[in-house]
Amino acid sequence: MTHPDNNLRARRTHKLLREALVELLNEQHFESITVGELARRAMINRATFYRHYLDKYDLVEKIFEEAAQELNLTIGPPRVGLDHIDGEQPPDAWVAFFEHVARHRRLYGALLGKNGSTWFATRMREYTMAVMEERERLRTRLPGVQKGQEAMPREVALAFSANLLISTLTWWLESEASYTPREMATWFRRFLFSGYPHALGFKE
Structure with a gap:
């Protein structure tokens, strides 16, 4: 059974990355955005990103x-x-x-x-x-x-x-x-x- 805190952290991570993506899209094209840039803008590490998403x-x-x-x-x-x-x-x-x-x-x-x-x-x-x-x-x-x-x-x-x-x-x-x-x-x-x-x- 998934712990509620894990779900909360996952939702928070998703929200941070979504906002980071929106900000980066105002600066450059989607194809040029890297996972590293997304992680830095969302203030999370790459390992956290790959824990939730493939790319x-x-x-x-x-x-x-x-x-x-x-x-x-x-x-x-x-x-x-x-x-x-x-x-x-x-x-x-x-x-x-x-x-x-x-x-x-x-x-x-x-x-x-x-x-x-x-x-x-x-x-x-x-x-x-x-x-x-x-x-x-x-x-x-x-x-x-x-x-x-x-x-x-x-x-x-x-x-x-x-x-x-x-x-x-x-x-x-x-x-x-x-x-x-x-x-x-x-x-x-x-x-x-x-x-x-x-x-x-x-x-x-």
Whole structure:
């Protein structure tokens, strides 16, 4: 049985290294960061680092797992049916998603920014596609769309949506504009439903 003090020390070590990584990403690219630099910035020794992680990629993996777990709890389980779908008013899950990112702005900004980890961005994209696919699977088919008559394969639509979301998050985190999570969720959802021309106000 793991002693509570060991769990506490492990969580403290993880927090120190996460903060050290964020600080270092503001100074240099992820690929150039070494375990030694992470340990020194976190004020721990290398042996402590390797007691918890295989390498810096394993650290990022654990950070992603932690973020994904919190996100799953934040957005909650998907709802079945189409009653709640509204391109103008995003579901609570979308607002919660952007609020989660806003709460951890420094972390996501560092990992998705210009010095960030492409591996983390890939995992975020894969996670987003999986969540979108699961939620879409539990819904009934959109009105007016017959099976086999979709405009594109599902995986293509999911890839477009996930890449758009990650790019949107990256821009939002780097932008000086003070758009709220609800505004971002509303606009992103509107874009997904109506497309570029309609989102800008053009009418057919």
